[in-house]
Amino acid sequence: MNFDPFIIPFNIGLYFILIYAVVRSVIWFRELSRPDKLRLQRGFFGKAFGQSLKEIFLESLIHRKILKSNPRLGYMHMSLAFGWFLLILFGTIEADIFGERHLNPPYKAIFFKFFSPDHGKTFFEASYAFLMDLILAFILSGLVLAVTKRFFSRVVGMKKTTKLKPLDKVALTSLWLIFPSRLIAESLTSGAYGTGSFLTGNLGAALASFLPANELAYPFWWLYSLSLGTFFVLLPLTRYLHIPTELFLIFMRNSGIRTGDKPGSFSEVEVHSCSSCGMCIDVCQLGFSAGIHTIQATYLMKGIRNSDYIHDIAHNCLMCGRCDQICPVGIEISPIRMIVRRIEENDRVYENSWNGYFRNRLNVPAPKQDNKPSYDFLPAPVSKKADVLYFAGCMTHLTPSIKKAMVKILDASGLNWSFIDEDGGACCGRPLMLAGNDREARELINFNSQLIWKSGAHTLVTSCPICYKVFRESYYLDVEVLHHSQFIKNLIDEGLVNMNFLQKRVTYHTPCELGRRSGVYEEPKEVIRHVATLEPTGYDDENSLCCGGSLGNIMLSHDKRRGIAEDVTARLTANDPDSLITACPLCKKTLAQATSTRVVDIAELVAEAIADAPALKKNPSRHKKKVVRESAASL
């Protein structure tokens, strides 16, 4: 037997999806920028190719990242993806070895049992059938988990699962039907012919004992083919498009293509690669501390895919980066969110030109902007010559104790330093950028850059991680930019300051902008360990929490911010430390309002530990001693 009409739905679906994949890939490739095209071409013929294959195997099939952070959920994804892959692979081999001839069309492998029903009699055939049954059982176990997850998400260790649109539901149902219908169809056929292994064989024999197995099998083969065909046809229209696009994403990423700050092919591929796994939902503090369940990354991706109105989703986010960190597909979520914010700020009438915005946005007429400068009131930049510059930043000016501590540390270091914004300077520009107002931010960046250039300094120290990030990434400076924790670490390493060890137990809150956003984890902890006893909190490094005060979120209400801060301080002070240390003036201000534990910036802690500097000016005899020491040193 070579053909039967029931395979038609499957064939239609399969060839449709293959043609679609080729067309879509070509369109995406054409829309890449020139340098990205070159990157991708180079990536295909270089080391990146092997890396991509390895990553596809580990992430798309095995789902290693999900497996690591949530074994049950990982198993569910792995059994479906890897199991299906194995089933196709071994099915093809089976059809090739045992079929009538070699190199069969795909349907021969998929419906092998139907076309060779009496296969499985000899020992070798039977052991192969055992393997196929094992794979099918592996998939079905994952499917059971998936079905239960849909109704009781806690089964796989998740608090919330994603919501679906109607077409997704149809696709989901057809996906769910694929494997059970295969099981029943194969079992009935096996039952009729007395073949099959532990699963299909036994089930088949049991069914055949009281049912007309041979006649009943045929409709189930139809169902199997139909559900496969339906799933394939719906694939491009539903969230399941992520399965093929993720492969594309991996190749692009390994070739060195990044999201950047404009919409394009890569961000579109990323958006379509979201598997709606929901891991970003569980880590989002807006969800578990503030009761906001509509803005998480998966909904952002869905909103973009569906061309929905997503102003609130884009803006109501702390930009803490916890979801970027956890996303198993490696989607650069925050850069995509920033693209949405930016596009919106540079677009006039957003309500009606939202459709297909990733594609069409750049063709939309510009917003009403007169391009007059917004900050022409800023004075001409003048700055003192110095080796080291200190930029406190807006938030540090609101927390004068940090400013004072830094002045003390800088004085104690003996370096030739100058305080750029001593009398209050302009903002660094990052808050404007976070709101999507890049043009305005550029004005402030120009102003501050000139101040820095004119001073001739080689090092710029800032107390605020928000400033630190923007200085490093969006300014064109030829100075070394340091956060004060790094600067203090350098001072300690070079022996420029002497400190006492304070008999204190402390915990450390990693600020998002310093940690996940800038990758500075170790320096602050080393500085703290130098002067006090640092205890772990369970929310360290990449797993750190956002204080809730983030300027990345322009919509969050005061009460919700407060709620997040209270939740965070409760977790960080669980073992009742003497102080809660942080390295950001905004974090300090936000956290201090929410706890009775003393919240201290790392600079204040260090200033407290510095041996005898405060007496320098007031006590002339000490001053003299220092002079003596210096002259002794110069001898």
Add this chain to the structure above:
Amino acid sequence: MEKFGFSLTKARVIDYDANDRSIVSYILEREPSLNLCIECGCCSAACTTGNFTGFSLREIHILLKRGENDLVRQKIRKCMLCGKCILVCPRGVNTRNVVFLAKQAFTKNEGYEF
């Protein structure tokens, strides 16, 4: 009749009721916390921009509520969105969003010039 040079002058009362409140209602709809503002001026005292100019967020809030949209439009773009005002506001007004929405109302809605 003898003319003494007197005449009735037009009333010089500023009629705020005649002003256009569309901007403030656009903002209030999306950021109701503006209603909580007691015009205490803490935000203006902390303001980064206020350090360089006479810009005052408290004034902006008052002007917005009065519907003095032209004045708001001239001033509002000076704000740097730095967020100091949020941290000092005793009433928990989400001040940055007020500025953000006001700018949005001017740039994105038809009929307003920025």
